[in-house]
Amino acid sequence: MLTVIQKEQKLSSYSLNAVSAEFLGEQKEDVHHSMIGGLFLESADTRRRLAVYCLKDAYLPMRLMEKLLCMYNYVEMARVTGTPINFLLNRGQMIKVQSQLLRKARECDFVMPTMKSEASNDKFEGATVLDPLTGYYPQPIATLDFASLYPSIMMAHNLCYCTLLKPEQVKDLQPEDYTKTPSGCYFLKSSKRRGLLPMILEELLAARKRAKKAMAEAEDPLTKSVLNGRQLALKVSANSVYGFTGATVGVLPCLDISSSVTAFGRTMIDHTKKMVEEKYCIENGYAHNAQVIYGDTDSVMVKFGVDTVPEAMRLGQEAADLVSATFTKPIKLEFEKVYYPYLLMNKKRYAGLYWTSPEKYDKLDAKGIETVRRDNCGLVRQLVETSLRTILIDGSVPKAIEIAQKAVSDLLQNKIDLSLLVITKSLGRGAHAEDYAVKQAHVELAERMRKRDPTTAPGSGDRVPYVIVSGSKGAKAYERSEDPLFALENNLSIDAQYYIEHQLQLPLLRIFGPIMGDDSKAQSLLFSGAHTRKLHTPTPQGNALAKFVTKSLRCMGCKAIIKAGLLCEHCQKEKAADVVIEQMQEFRQKEEEYNRLWTQCQRCQGSLLEPVICSNRDCEIFYRRAKARKEVQIAQEQLARLKLDW
DNA sequence: GCACTTACCTAC
């Protein structure tokens, strides 16, 4: 489950405790490793406690697996791509494309060449990001998107290994038999020969359509979000087909395909921008000149100049249809949503209220800014989020300023919960300081933690949580980073000034600046004045810091802070553990049901590990014979009777 | 103080 969660979810922590809290609203019955020996030896009661801790650690991943519909989604992916489930877990995207390619190749009587690929650094030009006309837009902005741009390009132009032509081959062909791509490569048209990649993409997109439909029909929000995960996984799989052709470290790179795909994409976004701006202008009888204020890869944001959401939607829809008609099938430009109001901060950074129906907005959508980045502390994320909400939804800049000022003042008075000041960054590469060219706060901290206790220090790929504590003047941030728990235990004080100048200031100014139309005014309102004066009666640091303790470090009975374990001495007698055992018995029943469903031999109902055929020799022989004599059909009928979707 | 590089994380 760790592998599954790390692959599928973007979280600040991947500990069993954090993940369970996120998806199940439950936590571990934690016992610090130093206590295990003592608990085991002491008495039956303490051994029971130890057992409960172990059981719950086993129980939580099972619950996660069930809640996230892992089996359903992985079985679906395994079937669609023809890839074993353990490959889906332990390997990357390429194996899926390779499997599909092999399957399709056999179907079409091709063999796949074995390439002796030498590590090359060949790069190719990617997508266009239109220069943004940054600023705050109090009027509706319509967004037009190409649906699955890269896959649809490959399908529309029949791009594949088996349709790529060498320039000298082109001479013998009629012009209507091939396409020349904007990057100067030639491909055979589908009327001559259908490419394998386009066929694969069709299947992936059909599966995605099914998932989207199921998502729309689902009622439970979690099921909905899991099905959303599935359709996104299929989308990534479809995009990976393009990625696969461009992966020079892979088994079958073909940059003629990938660079043709991006080249088509570049011409398409330019064409779209031009067409929209040329059509929707005063000269053509419209009230305003439409303006494409931004666009990235497959999307354009259009300011039609109209004042209401319905008008923007109508024009957006019309424009999308108009542009779509100029492209080969299945390329399609879709009108998706209107942003109103819209704050465009920079390339790949914007926020706005997201409307898909004229009655009311769906949500506040934010891209690229601090609220969606895991390497910011909670305070910044929270403050940026509430500021945006207050400004975009309530329309009140003064109220937003008040909130921001309060945060600055709280920070200086040590009133901010330490958990909100924790920054996390992932430890890349070898995870040792010497592997890096420049010193960084989280890397240096990991190094120091390794010296303190090598068993618990973060390793390669882990996310390192840290806070910045006060230190000597002029000390670099990497010298003042500290493990939050260590800071708590040793009563280290937080460097409020650092958090103001290096965490809050610029993100807030980037929001308030464009909205107030004046950077220096925003600067002086937020970061100088009465609220920035540090009160002379500093709160004892212990109190402020003590707020930051994960739940697993609190007694389950009275919530007192304890170093490790389930219950403080005071509550030791309480039987909180019984609850866990009860829950587990309930789960046990579900598990049995689940086992029945998945692990019975289709012929003799014997048990087996993989849901195909058990190790009973007779069954195995039966199965192989059936297959050998092309009696698969019989097996399929049997399956159908058992209502299993083959 | 400034330009440049590196690392991280995101958008698509």
Place this chain on the structure above:
DNA sequence: TAAGGTAGGTAAGTGC
């Protein structure tokens, strides 16, 4: 060993 792609913003360290 196995590893989808490129574009791009931002913060902080480094070197002049």
